[in-house]
Amino acid sequence: MSVTAPAPAASADRPSEPVTTPGRRPRAWRAHLTVALVALAMAGYVTHGLWADPYTHVLADNVGDQAFFEWLMGYGYYTVTHGADPFFTDLLNAPLGVNLAANTSITVYTVLMTPVTHLAGPQISFVTVLTLNLAGSAFAWYLFLRRWLVGNAGAAAVAGLFCGFAPGFISHANGHLNWTAGWVAPVVVWQVLKLREEGRWLRNGLTLGVLLAVGFSIAAEGLFYTALASGIFLVVWSCAEAVRQEARAALGTVLRALAVTAVVAGALLAYPLYMHFAGPQTFSGTGFNQKFFAEDLASYLSFPSRSLAAMAGLHKDLAPNATEETSFFGVPMIVLMIAGYLLLRRRVAPGRRATLRAVGVVGVVFVVLSWGPRLFINKHMYHFPLPYAALQHLPLFNSALPVRLSLVVVGVFGILLALLLDELLSRRIKLGTLHTALSAAVVVSLLPLVPLPLRVQHRSPEPAFIANGTWKRYVTDGGTISALPFALNVTADGQRWQAYTLARGGEHFRIPAGYFLGPQVAGEAGKKRQGQIGAPPRATDWLFLRAAWWNYVIQLNNADRAQARADFEYWGVDAVFLPAEITGSDHQTLSRDAVLATAIDLLGPPERVDDVLVWRIRRGLDPVDR
Structure with a gap:
């Protein structure tokens, strides 16, 4: 039989021994x-x-993609139980949403795994x-x-x-x-x-x-x-x-x-x-x-x-x-x-x-x-x-x-x-x-x-604030909340915690940003926009990302706060929270202290709720320079 030939044929030479002769089936x-x-x-x-x-x-070598596929598993359960569109969602990248068909949505897997996703x-x-x-x-x-x-x-x-x-x-x-x-x-x-x-x-x-x-x-x-x-x-x-x-x-x-x-x-x-x-x-x-x-x-x-x-x-x-x-x-x-x-x-x-x-x-x-x-x-x-x-x-x-x-x-x-x-x-x-x-x-x-085991590292566990549903007190029905720094491939905690909430069923929240592939802000007239990783960046999410990654803290002014008000309004964010630790990629330690300093300068003192620090956005931003 020819290698990957279209079918058995008289002209094709056969393997050295029959594959399916009756006497050989047990073997x-x-x-x-x-x-x-x-x-x-x-x-x-x-x-x-x-x-x-x-x-x-x-x-350790790919924190972001693991978070994305875990998110898809959570969304698969949400799709089955809520009748949602498996190829488009507005739960990520609020308010624009994400085209999951243009990403790798692994829909068959997410549907088949819904019992495991929900239970475990x-x-x-x-x-x-x-x-x-x-x-x-x-x-x-x-x-x-x-x-x-x-x-x-x-x-x-x-x-x-x-x-x-x-x-x-x-x-x-x-x-x-x-x-x-x-x-x-x-x-x-x-x-x-x-x-x-x-x-x-x-x-x-x-x-x-x-x-x-x-x-x-x-x-x-x-x-x-x-x-x-x-x-x-x-x-x-x-x-x-x-x-x-x-x-x-x-x-x-x-x-x-x-x-x-x-x-x-x-x-x-x-x-x-x-x-x-x-x-x-x-x-x-x-x-x-x-x-x-x-x-x-x-x-x-x-x-x-x-x-x-x-x-x-x-x-x-x-x-x-x-x-x-x-x-x-x-x-x-x-x-x-x-x-x-x-x-x-x-x-x-x-x-x-x-x-x-x-x-x-x-x-x-x-x-x-x-x-x-x-x-x-x-x-x-x-x-x-x-x-x-x-x-x-x-x-x-x-x-x-x-x-x-x-x-x-x-x-x-x-x-x-x-x-x-x-x-x-x-x-x-x-x-x-x-x-x-x-x-x-x-x-x-x-x-x-011969392969070696995949490299792994510790990641921040799901905070009780999310796991216990305390977040519901800070978010309007179908509203938006975000961990700090905002979700991206290199800071993916907030996206996977949303996935765990989706997998449990019941109420859910949206998040701005996230790790996915989407279009750039602008494209040439009449042409489809070029793809990029994540949401189009805005000043405020960049502020927190560079604080976490490079321990970069600047003295904020009224212009920064005005931009933040506009960004939070665009995203529809009700609240943001800072967990006890932030997961980096490849064993990298991210600077929680820099994120906290930036958030306090921008939003004022936080509330301590369960195991996180929370800022209510509607009352956290005022026009007065602190």
């Missing part, structure tokens, strides 16, 4: 169960720092989904490779675990519930390969349409990459002389199935797609510079920061940040993949060779595109344009980050690794020097990439 199920348990154990090991204390531990909190929902994403990705790749590629369960298991726990996905485990859903790719591709089954075009088209809708909800950008990679593969594979007739015979069935897929996916995604591209508070781009969120060429030859190799001091700091180490395969793995590809091409039948060629083309295309519009080598930028420069302004590409395209290379390497291991474990490469050398190369390539 197959034992293998499945073993791989599932190993994958779950590895995922628990990687995330154990959060499980140790999910309520006061946070991912968004913190538990977050770490549960993160753990199951990692384990499920490895297991899905194992099943995919076992079904479509190799007959040896050990080869599929090792390659599947590599795909699920590859450096790029461990890196994204720092807060990205969308990108750790690596299972979306093998599940969608699996169904794509079934489209050519005779007599089943309607069922297969329906199934793929539903899968695309689910995938869009969970990982829209990843789904786009999967579709792009599948298209490139199928075009290259179909053009190979060995399978051209086979591909031509299947074309009609595939087109009928794709028509059904388009209708089903279009119906399910009509509203979210409208919201994503034309809804309120939508934007162009992502708020991140594509030029710098691109792969450094040297990163492919380097080792990731959360790996055994890094413990030996072999890590290189070449990624845009700790959550974007999306390649970092290391020299041994790159050498193994190139040598393994050349070896396999010499040994396989024509049908399999056509598949290998298509897989190789996909790998090369995505490696080159991941370099972005300009080439970086060891952090030095060369100014000649690369192929991505011609794509970066096109729809969809303008909302993607090139650095993440290298995650497709994980799947390509997983396929090559499975094929190579199948040759070794099935002894088709006979025992001897070559067998020993390749076996050693596999160990040397994989061992340095």
Whole structure:
């Protein structure tokens, strides 16, 4: 059977042993169960720092994204119980609101996790989904490779675990519930390969349409990459002389199935797609510079920061940040993949060779595109344009980050690794020097990439003022309240505390600002505004942010207070409060004293309520200079 070929075919060479012969089913199920348990154990090991204390531990390398996804969990419960719009909310970024369809709303996850969110909190929902994403990705790749590629369960298991726990996905485990859903790719591709089954075009088209809708909800950008990679593969594979007739015979069935897929996916995604591209508070781009969120060429030859190799001091700091180490395969793995590809091409039948060629083309295309519009080598930028420069302004590409395209290379390497291991474990490469050398190369390539647990740090616990509902005495019905400093990716406490309130049900409050992607204040006439991180900044939230981050306190005057009155009126804020501690990012200590001094100078003395300091805004701001 050809690697990821559209269906079983007479021209395609089969795996070394049958996958589903009746006599082998008990053994197959034992293998499945073993791989599932190993994958779950590895995922628990990687995330154990959060499980140790999910309520006061946070991912040190990405406090903001964890807060955002915890907020989505809380909002998911609110959506289900209040019938709210899952793709737009005015609870964040008051009074403008946030387009959740243009963000990563993971709606399917938030709805499925509503019982856990309500009973145990968004913190538990977050770490549960993160753990199951990692384990499920490895297991899905194992099943995919076992079904479509190799007959040896050990080869599929090792390659599947590599795909699920590859450096790029461990890196994204720092807060990205969308990108750790690596299972979306093998599940969608699996169904794509079934489209050519005779007599089943309607069922297969329906199934793929539903899968695309689910995938869009969970990982829209990843789904786009999967579709792009599948298209490139199928075009290259179909053009190979060995399978051209086979591909031509299947074309009609595939087109009928794709028509059904388009209708089903279009119906399910009509509203979210409208919201994503034309809804309120939508934007162009992502708020991140594509030029710098691109792969450094040297990163492919380097080792990731959360790996055994890094413990030996072999890590290189070449990624845009700790959550974007999306390649970092290391020299041994790159050498193994190139040598393994050349070896396999010499040994396989024509049908399999056509598949290998298509897989190789996909790998090369995505490696080159991941370099972005300009080439970086060891952090030095060369100014000649690369192929991505011609794509970066096109729809969809303008909302993607090139650095993440290298995650497709994980799947390509997983396929090559499975094929190579199948040759070794099935002894088709006979025992001897070559067998020993390749076996050693596999160990040397994989061992340095064994992941380390994610880094965690302490975060400020939910104050009793919020947990006990005392805040209700200070906020009008459906009103707005904010922690100081205002919520942002680097000061996310207020946003996650709002999430916990939403998850408990009952009354809720709005907050100004927040961590999300939204449009800039102004844009060119007739054009969609560019995206940015968070709300358009105003003078007053900046006043508190720089006090917290840089311990920066200034002597305020009447102009500052007049601006604050205007800002608070714009946000509709009823009250602000200062908790006992402020969570920083990457173990950073933020200055509560500077925030307190700024707040007293601006608003006067606070009330001590439960475990926080509270300022009632309506009486806190007066026109007299203090």
